[in-house]
Amino acid sequence: MRSTTIRRWSWLHTWSSLICTLFLLMLALTGLPLIFHHELEHLLGEAPELRELPPDTPYLNLQQLVDAAERHRPGEVIQYLGFEKDEPNGIIAITAATAGTEPNSSHTFMLDARNGEPVAMPAANGGVLMFILRLHVDMFAGLPGKLLLASMGLLFVVAIVSGVVLYAPFMRRLKFAEVRHDRSTRTRWLDLHNLIGIVTLTWALVVGITGVISACADILIEAWREEALGALMEPYRGAPPLQQRAPADELLRIAGEALPGMQADFIAFPGTRFSTEHHYTVFMIGSTHLTAHLWTPVLIDAQRLEVTAIAERPWYMDALSMSQPLHFGDYGGRPMQILWAVLNVLTIIVLLSGLYLWWVRRRTPRLKQTAQVAQ
Numbered sequence: 001m002r003s004t005t006i007r008r009w010s011w012l013h014t015w016s017s018l019i020c021t022l023f024l025l026m027l028a029l030t031g032l033p034l035i036f037h038h039e040l041e042h043l044l045g046e047a048p049e050l051r052e053l054p055p056d057t058p059y060l061n062l063q064q065l066v067d068a069a070e071r072h073r074p075g076e077v078i079q080y081l082g083f084e085k086d087e088p089n090g091i092i093a094i095t096a097a098t099a100g101t102e103p104n105s106s107h108t109f110m111l112d113a114r115n116g117e118p119v120a121m122p123a124a125n126g127g128v129l130m131f132i133l134r135l136h137v138d139m140f141a142g143l144p145g146k147l148l149l150a151s152m153g154l155l156f157v158v159a160i161v162s163g164v165v166l167y168a169p170f171m172r173r174l175k176f177a178e179v180r181h182d183r184s185t186r187t188r189w190l191d192l193h194n195l196i197g198i199v200t201l202t203w204a205l206v207v208g209i210t211g212v213i214s215a216c217a218d219i220l221i222e223a224w225r226e227e228a229l230g231a232l233m234e235p236y237r238g239a240p241p242l243q244q245r246a247p248a249d250e251l252l253r254i255a256g257e258a259l260p261g262m263q264a265d266f267i268a269f270p271g272t273r274f275s276t277e278h279h280y281t282v283f284m285i286g287s288t289h290l291t292a293h294l295w296t297p298v299l300i301d302a303q304r305l306e307v308t309a310i311a312e313r314p315w316y317m318d319a320l321s322m323s324q325p326l327h328f329g330d331y332g333g334r335p336m337q338i339l340w341a342v343l344n345v346l347t348i349i350v351l352l353s354g355l356y357l358w359w360v361r362r363r364t365p366r367l368k369q370t371a372q373v374a375q
Contacts, residue, residue, distance in 0.1 A: 006166070013162035018358060020155040021351050027149070027211070028348045030136040035329050035340050037129055038086070046123035048110040050089055057114040062267075063247040068116030069093040073107060080274070081248075082266035089113050092121075092266075099271030104134075104142070143218055150215035156208045163197055186360050193353040196346050203343045204350075210323035217324075220316050221273060229276055232299060232309045236278050242270055245302040248280065255282035255298040258307050262286055265295060270302045278302055281311075293321050 033040055041047035060068070066078050073095040082092035091113050096106035108124035111117070123129040138145035179191040197204075213220075252264050262284040268274035275281040280302050283295040297311040313321075329340030 006169070009162050009165050013159055013166055014358060016155045016162060017159040017354050020152040020159065021355055023149065023152040024156055025348065025351050026139075027136060027152075028344055028351065030132050031328070032341060032344050033129070033132055034136060035337050035344070037123070037133075037328075040129060041123045044123075044128055046121070046127040046129060048087070048090065048119040048121050050087065050110070050112050050119060051117075053089075053112075053114055059113045060116050061249045062251060063249045065091055065093070065111050065113065065116055066248055068111055068118070069095055069109075072109065072111075072118040076107070078269050079106060079272045080266050080268055083264055084110065090119070093118075099269060100273065137215075146215045146218065150212045153208050153212035153215065157205065157212075160197075160201065160204055160208065163194075164201065167194055167198055186357065189353050190357055193350060193357060196353075197350050200343050200346050200350065203340075204347055207327060207347075210327040213319055213323040214327055217320055220320050224314060224317050225273065227314060228297075228311045229299075232311065233276055233278075235308075236276070239278065242278055242302055245270060245280075246305045250305055251280055251282055251300060254300055254305060254307060255284055258298050258310060259284045259296060262296065275299075279308060290322070293325050294318060295321055 038047075062081070065081065069078050069081075070076065072093075076095040076097055077099055078093065079096050079099055079101070080092075080094040082094075084090040084092055087110070089112060091111045092108065093111050094106050094108050109121050110119040112119065134140055137149075139149070141148070179195065180187050248267070251267060255264060256262070265283045265285045268281040268283065270279060271277050274283070274297075276299070278301065279299045282298045282300065284298060285292050285295060294313065295317070296313060299308040299311060300306065301308050329336045
């Protein structure tokens with residue numbers, strides 16, 4: 001590789017890394033506890049706990065749970081009901097002042113599916129883990145914060161690619177994984193920086209790209225609303241606002257008959273950003289590790305309780321659905337969590353060593369100049 005080309009790639013690698021490093025350090029440090037968020041919820045006492053009831057206690061129907069949720073939060077309306085995989089007797093309820101209220105202003109709690117008792121979920125309403133999650137997702141700046149972090153993620157990908165380009169000619173002079181312990185401290189750290197960087201290459205690319213996709217979630221959801229739901233709403237153009245909706249009792253049965261073999265993940269109520277003004281939308285998922293993260297929306301007319309459409313999933317919504325659990329290592333249980341945590345720590349070392357190498361390189365000419373003046 002010509003020296004001019006190397007200098008250009010080196011400049012690109014240096015500045016793309018420097019610009020995003022502080023943000024990436026924040027993301028890596030906040031991402032580490034989020035990998036173990038379920039375990040930390042229990043450790044910090046932020047996990048919901050249902051009281052014990054006789055095992056044959058029957059479940060309430062969906063409308064009774066909706067009523068229980070709205071009684072618990074007077075003056076608010078139900079936005080979503082979600083089905084908790086780790087707690088079969090629990091139903092996640094999200095309420096807000098209006099159906100269209102943005103997510104950060106809503107309130108999340110669990111309902112006991114057997115008696116409708118509300119159970120607090122501190123981790124979802126301002127607990128320690130929610131603080132960490134908000135810092136990780138948008139730095140408490142909403143969409144501008146998400147877009148800023150998305151741009152930092154893109155710079156991270158550029159830094160990785162440029163680093164690989166520089167690594168190829170560099171390694172022709174060394175054995176793979178060789179660290180020159182007999183050389184200067186800077187040289188040893190350079191070898192470690194390159195070694196750890198190439199070892200974590202695939203993971204870093206995966207986390208970087210999925211992070212960018214997740215940061216653009218609001219934009220992708222809005223595009224899905226315009227593209228998919230917009231076409232399905234044509235028959236409802238000019239229809240009067242929904243004054244009264246049918247009870248939610250039969251939603252799961254109707255959606256299950258529309259998509260046999262699938263199960264409900266959550267229900268979006270009329271007026272929310274995952275539904276329309278005239279529909280319940282039941283988001284169905286499959287039973288495998290992959291399909292359990294892919295939503296298929298079933299739109300059900302909120303007055304007649306008839307299936308209006310089974311919405312197609314555009315590729316970008318599939319990418320969003322798969323990227324979020326992959327970003328936090330939620331696909332493979334405890335072994336994958338541990339692997340993600342180790343790779344996260346190694347990435348922190350790469351980031352810090354990169355800062356150190358830049359600082360030493362920048363400082364060396366000044367020291368030489370000072371020495372020459374002193375002579």
